Amino acid sequence: MLDAAVRVLDAEPDAGVAAVAVAAGVTRQTVYAHFPTREQLLAAVLDHLTEQVVAAMDAADPGTGPAADALVRLLDAARRASGRYPALVRKLGSLPVGQDGDHRRHAPVADRLKEVIERGQGTGEFDDRLSSDWLVAVTISLAHTASAETDAGRMPGEQAAEALRTSLLRVLGARQ
Structure with a gap:
């Protein structure tokens, strides 16, 4: 269904x-x-799509290689998985969601990002002066911004992905 x-x-x-x-x-x-209700159906669809994104992120093998490369792979996998349904993702993104619901839906994605960010901080690849929770929030916000720029037609998808990668690695203080 x-x-x-x-x-x-x-x-x-x-x-x-x-x-x-x-x-x-x-x-x-x-x-x-x-x-x-239709709203409950839409919530279930959003959860279903989130599961697909998380599966794609897991398939990107985030535990291997340099943390910066792993983070970029995670974000690329998430972008590709959510990009399969652009109209639906836009519609679901416009629905009102409470803070708890938004946090719950982002939690599996945030957990994977946090693991990679903390690994990078632990190895010295990423700056450790900012909390990993803050950096996860920034990562998710930047990813949403890149998606919004593409959806609005202000940036082609690949350009937005590159801007996301460059911005994020700078925020993380990645040793490039």
Whole structure:
């Protein structure tokens, strides 16, 4: 059902539950039995996409190589995974989410970023004067900014990815 919802909502972000049900080969009532409201369906879709991003990040082998390279691989993997559904990601990003919900959804991504940042700080590859929690927050904010610049048409995707990489490594005080 969630895979069908991702396909339908990426093609038409305002599609209703009935369209998701048809694509999933189930009745509308079946969708509502799992997700009592459209908002709950959208939240589940966002969680599903987050799981895909986290799986892509894990596949990028963040525990190997220099921390700067690992961090760039993580961010590239996340960008590619979330970039498969641009309209849907934009729609989900515009929905109101409480601070707790936002923190919970970012936690698996933040945990992976924090591991790499702390590894880099431990080896001296990254400056250790700023807390890893702050650097994770900055990393996520910069990644969202790069995505927003691409979505707004102000920067091509590859240029935004390079700007993110350069900015982030400077913030981290990476030894380049």
